[in-house]
Amino acid sequence: MKKDKKILAKGVEAIVFGALEAECKCYFGYPITPQNDIPELMSRELPKRGGVFLQAESELAAINMVLGACATGARAMTSSSSPGISLMCESFSYLAALELPAVVVNVMRGGPGLGGIETSQGDYFQATKGSGHGDFRFLVLAPSNAQEAYELTAKAFELAEKYRNPVMILSDAILGQMKEPLVLKKLKIKKYPPETWALTGAKGRNSRFFRSLFLDAEELRQHNLKLMKKYQTMQKEIRYEAKVEEDTEVLVVAFGSMARLANEAIEDLRNKGYQVGYFRPITLYPFPYKTLKEIVTKAKKPLKILVPEQNCGQMFEDVKLAVEGKAEVISLPYPPSVVPFPEDLKKEIKKCLNPSKSRKV
Amino acid sequence: MRLELIIAGFGGQGVLFTGNLIAQASMLADYHVTYLPVYGPEMRGGTCNCTVIISDNPIASPLVLNPSFLIILNLPSFLKFIPRLKNKGRAIINSDLVKPEEIDNIEALQKKYKLYFVPVNSLAESLGKQMLANICALGAFYKVSKIFSRQNFEEALKYMLGESKAHLIEPNLKAFELGSKYIEEHYQVR
Numbered sequence: 001m002k003k004d005k006k007i008l009a010k011g012v013e014a015i016v017f018g019a020l021e022a023e024c025k026c027y028f029g030y031p032i033t034p035q036n037d038i039p040e041l042m043s044r045e046l047p048k049r050g051g052v053f054l055q056a057e058s059e060l061a062a063i064n065m066v067l068g069a070c071a072t073g074a075r076a077m078t079s080s081s082s083p084g085i086s087l088m089c090e091s092f093s094y095l096a097a098l099e100l101p102a103v104v105v106n107v108m109r110g111g112p113g114l115g116g117i118e119t120s121q122g123d124y125f126q127a128t129k130g131s132g133h134g135d136f137r138f139l140v141l142a143p144s145n146a147q148e149a150y151e152l153t154a155k156a157f158e159l160a161e162k163y164r165n166p167v168m169i170l171s172d173a174i175l176g177q178m179k180e181p182l183v184l185k186k187l188k189i190k191k192y193p194p195e196t197w198a199l200t201g202a203k204g205r206n207s208r209f210f211r212s213l214f215l216d217a218e219e220l221r222q223h224n225l226k227l228m229k230k231y232q233t234m235q236k237e238i239r240y241e242a243k244v245e246e247d248t249e250v251l252v253v254a255f256g257s258m259a260r261l262a263n264e265a266i267e268d269l270r271n272k273g274y275q276v277g278y279f280r281p282i283t284l285y286p287f288p289y290k291t292l293k294e295i296v297t298k299a300k301k302p303l304k305i306l307v308p309e310q311n312c313g314q315m316f317e318d319v320k321l322a323v324e325g326k327a328e329v330i331s332l333p334y335p336p337s338v339v340p341f342p343e344d345l346k347k348e349i350k351k352c353l354n355p356s357k358s359r360k361v
Numbered sequence: 362m363r364l365e366l367i368i369a370g371f372g373g374q375g376v377l378f379t380g381n382l383i384a385q386a387s388m389l390a391d392y393h394v395t396y397l398p399v400y401g402p403e404m405r406g407g408t409c410n411c412t413v414i415i416s417d418n419p420i421a422s423p424l425v426l427n428p429s430f431l432i433i434l435n436l437p438s439f440l441k442f443i444p445r446l447k448n449k450g451r452a453i454i455n456s457d458l459v460k461p462e463e464i465d466n467i468e469a470l471q472k473k474y475k476l477y478f479v480p481v482n483s484l485a486e487s488l489g490k491q492m493l494a495n496i497c498a499l500g501a502f503y504k505v506s507k508i509f510s511r512q513n514f515e516e517a518l519k520y521m522l523g524e525s526k527a528h529l530i531e532p533n534l535k536a537f538e539l540g541s542k543y544i545e546e547h548y549q550v551r
Binding site for chain 1: 381384385388393394395396397398420421422423424425426427
């Protein structure tokens with residue numbers, strides 16, 4: 001068997017290789033730090049594979065090119081960073097309304113406004129709850145290393161087609177700019193034929209069109225109910241990583257790059273005999289509410305949950321919703337541009353431990 | 362084995378290239394690695410650093426507060442990072458820009474850490490290419506750390522330079538040898 005190629009890759013490069021593995025055919029985008037390596041690599045790789053790379057005149061143009069390409073059934077994507085993503089929000093709503101399988105990558109940087117180019121997780125709310133007007137959801141995937149960025153990006157195209165819904169890869173500047181080994185594995189990415197709905201020319205069949213305007217009240221209601229049912233079926237896509245036992249005393253819940261820092265802190269404390277656990281949602285929407293609640297109800301001791309984030313407390317609110325008041329949830333806000341070291345997190349975790357009984361004997 | 366390395370110097374001294382190269386060579390030597398460049402609006406002449414972690418085990422955090430190894434290419438970096446070095450940590454220091462005789466508490470530092478002063482600027486100038494100072498430091502790192510083989514380095518270098526810069530392989534290898542030889546001749550490395 002041929003060995004898979006292993007390279008040292010940035011997180012953003014891993015995203016490109018993942019998209020290419022899924023045979024993404026179109027990339028449209030507009031430059032912004034810290035994700036410029038995505039268009040750079042795409043501009044080199046896509047034309048070689050018979051695809052289209054196009055630098056648009058603006059983010060708005062780019063996302064509407066994605067919309068157009070997706071409407072024809074092509075695998076298309078765009079990428080940007082926080083302020084650029086905001087500029088695309090109107091069209092995200094249209095993508096959801098038209099049920100188009102677009103893939104959008106957000107390599108988060110600091111905000112609000114133009115913010116800065118330091119890393120951030122400030123767009124959690126935007127990605128999971130408010131990426132545009134109207135009642136719709138992105139399916140949001142949050143990788144925490146290069147290998148996962150590769151595999152989840154490829155998977156994003158499959159999920160987008162499966163549900164005919166836009167999918168977002170939510171990354172950040174640290175994950176994007178850090179290099180680590182990436183194995184370019186062959187992945188099995190399922191294709192859902194677009195022939196039943198795509199605009200491919202009406203020769204020999206009835207014509208089709210996409211619309212998001214429903215002036216008939218009942219028709220609009222039905223459209224919204226249909227979308228709601230779709231979001232309910234997406235619940236089965238929930239993914240997470242957990243290291244937790246029944247006697248865990250403090251549980252750290254984190255995603256993306258912050259999860260790596262938390263994991264390091266937790267591993268070190270566990271090796272020293274502390275009863276601490278780690279939980280990382282990989283799908284941010286749908287959020288693993290049920291699993292978190294189960295962890296809390298199964299816990300033998302009152303559980304304290306710490307939620308470190310590179311923002312002022314956003315996923316914190318979902319964790320609170322999940323545990324339904326049955327555990328104390330504490331937010332650890334690290335707004336840009338201060339990134340904590342695992343040592344800082346260890347200090348915070350230790351503050352929550354019962355000093356006399358926390359160590360295993 | 363786990364080694365946490367911070368490389369620091371002026372922008373333009375090749376700090377990021379050196380870190381990248383070390384990460385690449387260590388990956389070829391079958392280690393887990395992470396390479397994290399300092400992230401911000403950097404420019405030539407400003408300060409610059411990167412963190413490379415090399416380990417037998419998967420690496421969670423790419424950030425490290427107290428590294429076990431430093432490569433220091435200028436004085437501001439020396440002042441900033443030496444206090445963060447782990448006890449008994451090792452450091453390769455550019456002695457052209459950080460002169461041991463000008464450091465007040467040098468004896469105390471040498472008790473606490475293992476410091477390798479290497480005149481990487483002068484070594485590179487002896488090759489007529491000042492810009493190779495970083496690779497001289499990398500050669501010294503290779504000799505002190507013994508993480509990857511010379512062959513790993515050569516392969517990583519060829520990969521990083523690519524075909525368009527293949528003519529730079531030879532001078533880079535020479536600089537690497539000079540740094541490595543300097544350690545051999547001036548320090549006892551276990």
